[in-house]
Amino acid sequence: MFTRYALPALAVVSFSFAVVQMTKAQQKAPPVSPTVEPARAPYQTAVSGAGLVEPETENIRVGVNLPGVVKVVHVRVGQEVKPGEPLFELDDRQLLAEQAIRRATLASARASLQKLQEMPRAEELPPLRAKVAEARASLDDKVKQYARLQRAGGGVSDEELIGRQMAVEVGKAQVAKAEADLALTEAGAWQADKLVAAAAVAQAEAQLAQSATELMRLKVTAPWMSAPDGAAVTFRVLQVNVRPGEYVATAPGTAMVALGTVGRLHVRVDIDENDIPRFRAGIPGTASPRGNPRTTFPLRFVRVEPFVIPKRSLTGGNTERVDTRVLQVIYAIDSPNPGLYVGQQMDVSLNAATP
Template sequence: MKTFFTLLFVSLLGLVVALGVIYYGDMKQSGNNIAISSFKLPYKSFIAGTGIVESGSKNIVIGSSVGGIVKEVAIQSGDKVHKGQFLFRIDDSKISINLPILKAQIATALSQVESAKHQLDIIQKMQDVSVSMVTKEKYTKLLDNYNEAKANLKLAQQKYKALLKQQKLYKVYAPIDGIILHSDITVGSYFAPNSQALVLGSNHYNIKVNINEFDAWKFHKCAQATAFIRGNPEQKVQLSYLYTIPMIKPKTNLTGSPTEQSDTRVLQIVYQINKQPDFPLYVGEILDVFIQNIEGE
């Protein structure tokens, strides 16, 4: 009998300890939860959509008409650049090694021109004294030599200029004022003409909004639109309509919501930000966008 009560007491004690652990664990978990403040909807009637931040210039993949080993890099991701600013340089040793050779060819061709011109001048002076002193064949041959020398000089100079122009292709510069969105370029790496290693975007951002095709009929370009930052609805930006992409297409920018369907078809509308906010926006960031439904208000 005594053993029975001992086992009963131990069982009750274990039950109490288990309940205490569960209760304490729930309290600890609830204490770790971060409260997300609710926000007031901007319009009585609205069209809800998801927007993705894009560069106003679109993403510009920086390329080059030549490929090779990267010898110098002057930028990194996040750097602001201005139009014409040097970005990186590809090894141009195959070009530069030929420049001294062409310079020597130009010098040789110039010397030949001067020599041919000197000989032609002598013959012309002899003709001035007496025409019979110089045969027509001799004069014609020296004149041809002079013209040939000039042509060789011009060709060598053109080759040199073409090589200098080609050498410039190995240095890459920023095509616009903007910001380096992505850079995987490092010294010693190989840069191919079709490389995706460097992406540049303009300093101003647009927001491309996807709205469900079932709401497309409600949309009006004169309607107001507001975008909210996910996780902090107190941060918002007012939008101005730019243009509509006049084509319903399958949604490609999935938000990760468990109720989201991958076969959703959307109308895409591009807005610009009215005023640069005092908080950062990032290309590729997804925002919650509400567009006023003028017909419903």
């Protein structure tokens, strides 16, 4: 009974299910609109490229001159700073101790030079003059004793006479030595010794100045830069990658603080090497923020960087090649408040129509 009625019913249900599934499979899926409408070029003939927003001065990546531990950070993200204002400082205790040693060395060198310059001391001359007088008196006594023996005639032995004669010669030498010591002291320091002492002072001063320079290098400040009209520019802190207590090194390419000028923004456009023949310096263009194609900004040509480089900024497109090279062109956004951020990606279209 079951096989007579249940199996045909099950076959009918299965057949109906298969028909429904086949019908659904043959139906076309409804068109899916993109989440974000892609940017459209407003020109009939356009050169398109990906752009990055950057300050007028480009991104200034401030590093350190010397390795060390961060002592204090003076700035925060979004703060405006002037050239020369401190950004952060490194620990300076070792250099301060070294500076104190070099300051003492300089004081010692200056004292030695002053001592040579003020020679002879007035107190040194009287004892030397007294020694000269003493030597002369001793010589006179020895000369008189020798003369007395010579007058005595044969009552004096040759040995005693020769001894008195030699004593006279010794007295003469002692007088000469005392007079030479007095003359040497009265002449003062030797000029060559003064020059050596002056060189030691100059060396100590240079070492002390070096310590002061190294201490200044521990205080990282905003770079000096002027606008075309000569006025000092104002920087905005874009990024702070350092904290108190961290050890920082002088590795190349490491940015502790990123700065950019406040004011006009630029767009760095990457033009694919295949589109370079269609590009002409000076052509206008428009840019739209990635994800907001309805907002466009007119672009004004600034300059071309005439060096084709490997492509670094990737947009994530399916047809994008990473083994290509690009020409970078700089455009300015003249809108006063564009509402853009540094580093934001832009879809750029340049008018490549033949004039």
